Amino acid sequence: MNSKPKIVVLGAGYAGMMTTKKLMQQLQPEEADIVLVNKHNYHYQTTWLHEVAAGTINHNQARIMIRDIIDPNRVRLIYDSVVRVNRDDQRVVLENSEIDYDYLVVSLGFETNTFGIKGMDENAFFIQDIDSCQLIREHIEYQFAQYKNSEAKEDHNLTILVGGGGFTGVEFVGELAEKVPQLCKKYDIDPNVPKIINVEASPSILPGFDTDLVAYAKTSLQERGVELREGTKIQACTEEGFIVGEGNELIKAGTVVWTGGVTGNSVLADSGFELTKGKVTVNSDLRAPGEENIFILGDCAWVMNKKEDRPYPPTAQAAMQHATTCANNLKALLHHQPLEQFVFSDKGTVASLGVTDAMGTIFEGTKLYGKPAAAMKKVVDNRYLFLLGGLNLFLKKGKVRPF
Amino acid sequence: MNSKPKIVVLGAGYAGMMTTKKLMQQLQPEEADIVLVNKHNYHYQTTWLHEVAAGTINHNQARIMIRDIIDPNRVRLIYDSVVRVNRDDQRVVLENSEIDYDYLVVSLGFETNTFGIKGMDENAFFIQDIDSCQLIREHIEYQFAQYKNSEAKEDHNLTILVGGGGFTGVEFVGELAEKVPQLCKKYDIDPNVPKIINVEASPSILPGFDTDLVAYAKTSLQERGVELREGTKIQACTEEGFIVGEGNELIKAGTVVWTGGVTGNSVLADSGFELTKGKVTVNSDLRAPGEENIFILGDCAWVMNKKEDRPYPPTAQAAMQHATTCANNLKALLHHQPLEQFVFSDKGTVASLGVTDAMGTIFEGTKLYGKPAAAMKKVVDNRYLFLLGGLNLFLKKGKVRPF
Structure with missing residues (x-):
């Protein structure tokens, strides 16, 4: 050579x-x-972005400086x-x-990918990267601060509308169900006012997932106040919210996030x-x-x-x-x-439904629910940190939430 | 009787x-x-509001549940x-x-009091209460998140314009000088982009204050990047910012706060x-x-x-x-x-200029600057907590920042 x-x-x-x-x-x-x-000069955990967007983890926990993993004397780094x-x-x-x-x-x-849904690119936020997720988090909190200071309170401004009931959409509404009550406390707002609505065109959220697991996820989310609008096609996204279904119903919301593709x-x-x-x-x-x-x-x-x-x-x-x-x-x-x-x-798939709840399969089809699943989800998250950066990285960025 | x-x-x-x-x-x-x-069911520290608005202290530190101080069995509380x-x-x-x-x-x-300045009521934020200050804090951070995600970046959106160079205005820009670099770090934004501008109609900020102390305050603020526009009359406040001076100059800003009366x-x-x-x-x-x-x-x-x-x-x-x-x-x-x-x-007056700087007079005219003044400011803040709620309240809400 x-x-x-x-x-x-x-x-x-x-x-x-x-x-x-x-x-x-x-x-x-x-x-x-x-x-x-x-x-960027950092790597980020795409599978943690929904938590950054909900504000349940700090964005710095979800990103890792590339130089901390890759030796710049061995690999040329170009940002x-x-x-x-x-x-x-x-x-x-x-x-x-x-x-x-x-x-x-x-x-x-x-x-x-918005699949050409009218107005989606212009009016919805995307769970795309660290920057876009920090914007979602701040947008949501700003709605709460504005609502508290507004004379004529419009309750739909505290509605968070999530398009797409796939993995990301479901994990995101699960985190929102944790975050929204905290925001209500911070801004002295009645916790019954904000709504979290997930809209999915398929007959059920999490299409393709095991039906027992989907049923578990639905119950968990609904019990924590998430409204699921399944079999509901989004016709368009406007500044006000989604227009859905055959009847062109308008669902108004202060925050609209698209996770559908x-x-x-x-x-x-x-x-x-x-x-x-x-x-x-x-x-x-x-x-x-x-x-x-x-x-x-x-x-x-x-x-x-x-x-x-x-x-x-x-x-x-x-x-x-x-x-x-x-x-x-x-x-x-x-x-x-x-x-x-x-x-x-296939090492299995675990979807988080919040801090202490999750569901999924491990070891070729063994189903897991609830706290054991939530624990396994953190094992999965932390395993990646071990693989990438060893014990140091796990200790620095690992998920060691109490549950 | x-x-x-x-x-x-x-x-x-x-x-x-x-x-x-x-x-x-x-x-x-x-x-x-x-x-x-x-x-509200809480008392708040009006003199700490500028810190809530800048986001340098948590709003809960600046408020105290009334029931924690006033015995509801002895005093009837009506919210x-x-x-x-x-x-x-x-x-x-x-x-x-x-x-x-x-x-x-x-x-x-x-x-x-906006003294009838055109557009001020409609377009400026006020350091009025906990709610309004949480809104200011969130508005500022939302500007940073939006700027980072915008294609055509308009730098003036990161300008914070503060009308009024009295006690509150000066203390507020002092806190902003601490907070803005933190926001730049959080959103990966060049720290030279955001501006903090204080506009005062009088020939100098802090009218009525001792001239040595005012000179000290000016140097401290300017060294940390605050722009002081003294002798500058605000003609009007618009959605874009302030219109000032005889020449009707427009100072554009993403955040406009009025502290002038x-x-x-x-x-x-x-x-x-x-x-x-x-x-x-x-x-x-x-x-x-x-x-x-x-x-x-x-x-x-x-x-x-x-x-x-x-x-x-x-x-x-x-x-x-x-x-x-x-x-x-x-x-x-x-x-x-x-x-x-x-x-x-008169037990003296100490104005905070940030976390580790302050200036003021104590003991009938003794002037204090810098870290000793900052320490004294915290003594003043904490003394009130002692008077109101004793040692417990001080331990719960006191300012024990390192400096």
Whole structure:
């Protein structure tokens, strides 16, 4: 080899951080240069964003300085936004510079997808990143402060309307059910005034989930005052709220959050990758079709479950497993060895419903509810911190809430 | 006496709380019924409100549940707003009921006075009470969250414009100089973007204060980035900011707060008391002119300094001294003894300029600056808690910041 090959990782989410970390551990410095490009100087926990948005955890708990995990003497860190990948000349255009690569890992995460619902982009908040979630938290609290100081109190200003009853939507309303009573106390407001409403077009929230678990989640949320509007299609989002159903009913709210859909990062489209519903359907070695040296991971990729002939669900758990396969395959490419196939190992899924409640499956189908599930959810959250940054990171950012 | 006389105290500010507390201590239960009427079930520290508004202390630190100080078995507590005093039939009209009195103490505090400046009532926030200060705090933070999430960033949205360079205005910008860098850190915003601007019509901030102390305050504030616009008259307040000076310059700001004036509670006017600049000029025994059984205290009263032929400044210190005289005089009335004359004992004045800086005078003119003054300011704050609620209250709500 004439010069060291350069591996460029785009995005420091679950997939990008773990890939970089593993490359750092598995490759000798003389084997390859590693570059990590990320918009911010921090990594954040996407699966904790709903808690930042509700204000039940501090945003700093949900983010980790990249330098605390990735040694900047080993990995070149570039804090910039990716504009486009030019595959023809193997260059990545950033907002403020350009960088060439020999091997590329595209792990740029998701973007919110409003499915063209009228007015949603303009009028709803998105659980997208740390900044957008701090805005949601502040917007909600500002409604309470304004309500308390207003002469003619309009109760619907304290309604929080959440579009989409999938994983994020349900976890978010679960956190809101914890937070809203605290805000009522802080602003001396009757706790019966604020409403939390979740709107889902499917006949039930959490479509695709085990029916026992869904039933448990519904009861838990409803008992804590969350109103579930299932089988309710959102026709449009206005400044006032959602217009829903056949009768075009208006649900007014002071805060409107859309959690109903995500798609792959728009850099994929801008770079001319062939897309299926906004993501690249990758080969089983996680490379983009037809590309020898480009891996696509995490929420940017559809990874096919060949047994069931449909893609695996795009989760943080899957993204971290992508990283392992990707790092192994990069090493294999450098050593001219055969690449491995990605196989998803389902470790279960636990959805938080608040501080002390959760539900989900672990160990291939064992159902968990209530406090044990909430404890397991924290185990899952903390396990990632161990994997990423060891004991120190767990002690610094871990969830050790009393329950 | 056929029945027990009834003493009604209106308002649980510094004057009303201390009067009630002293009556509770000095009168036997069989001597009089005591009633305390207040809008909220809590007393708050008016002199700490600028800290609640800046967000440098929690609002709960600045308020005290009335029941924690006043024994509800000895004093009847009514939580309601006062509409009007009917002196002819010795009744007080409340929003939800009426109450008669034999002796009345009017200690309803101040209202913000905008001196008819165009647009000020509609567009500026006021440092008025706990609710309004929580709104200011949330409004400021919401500007930071919005700025961070906005595409086309308008820097003036992070400007905080404070009208009035008196005691409250100066203390408020001093706290903001502490808070704004914290917000910049929280929202990853360049600390050079936000501005704190204080506008004062007089040639200097803190008119009437010792010139050495004023010079010290100016340097302290300016070194921490506060812009002082002295000798600058506010012509109008609009949605965008202030229009100032002869040239009608527009100073744009995302947050506009008016601290430039106060007057007595409007209940005084609504009850037909004779007013001088919104307050009642009381006799030296603190009774309203021509009234045998009505005392007017605190920010509702002008108490004349006969030596200098002008009223004493309306401060918390004065209000607490009014309470002592008033309680003594109520006891004297019950016992048909002569009333005492109010004499103000000036214990000095210390203005906070932030967490670790302050300036003021103590012990009849000794000037204090910097950390010793900041320490003394906390002594003053804590002394009141001792007087009101003893060691327990100090431990619960005291200011024991490190400095």
